[in-house]
Amino acid sequence: MTRLIWLDDATPLPHPDNAHPEGLLAAGGGLSVERLTEAYSKGIFPWFNEGEPVLWWSPDPRMVLTCANFRVSHSLGKKLRQVGRDECSANARIRITTDTAFAQVIAACADPRAQQPGTWISPAIQSAYLAWHHAGVAHSIETWMDGQLVGGVYGVNLGGFFFGESMFSRASDASKLALAYLVRFLTARGIHHIDCQQQTGHLASLGAQPMSRASFLNMLALALEEKKPVWARGQILQSGELAPMG
Template identity: 35%
Template structure:
């Protein structure tokens, strides 16, 4: 079977499907029903996060260590945690990143990468993939900055695929697959620009 490519990913995302790898590296495509999304304009940072944001504890960078973020996200968080980001997936998303369609939001302390997230941006839709944190609140700050970008650049849909406790803390909800596909189609027709230049507005 041919290896996963950036073109495969583009085709998948515009049709509402995405790949995940099994433990043996076998790729499967998913289209959850219901689908989890995070409403961009109802997100509010936790009160406990405000002091951290005000102290500028973390340095934020965009797209400076995309593959490093993916590799950090691929590390199991516990013995029970399954690994779904294979080397094949990392290679394909890195190719997509080089095309300007996949992005990372990174958090640093003393020039050391300590947290971040990555995803795919097409039209006015951002498909969130995964995040990691090696220091308390590092991924939360990265997500907060992602929301700043999406709001300022008028993104219309933030896809988070499956519902779980991690995305619930950011306000994730589930919607029917048919509703998601309607929002996806509309969002892909609208243009938005993923940029590092944002101002604090949340």
């Protein structure tokens, strides 16, 4: 049986091939921007409950959404057309933005959900990713309806790769709208894959597919050689372009 590797803040993360069968690789250490950058660059992410030590994971297989394979249902497609017709209007009821409410999005993702007693998005995780957001690496996509935040997605962009972390919805299809606009935003900037980490039926229904760890790490290594796109605060248009906001 593979022994769990314990870390302090000075110990580099081990290679993902050392992970246990379920994907657990190591435990311990902190959540500094430097540690998170090291982890994601190696295909590793933190996932642990509040009160536990930091647990580091690299599952095999890994769930990945290829942007070109994103599935748009009939109902979502209809809503996207409606939003697209009005997105440049001053009276648009629904707008999709990026990096205008990161703290609100991650806090909403942490809210308890039906049949889910707790959340892994603890105050420590929120604080760490907010610091990463201020460093220009973690980003949010927001869905607004009548000026109210009703859905969103947050994740991490390193080089030519995006790591999706979590999403939330307070109105029908609100999180899917944010994801659809994210896909177009990334595609317009030459980013073609979104890491979804764990396998779920919901992610599969959106077009994500499992990928071996080895294939994922090879793809990630190539993407990290690419230049990170410019990512500024603004309203995302369905073309994938960004309209600046005051």
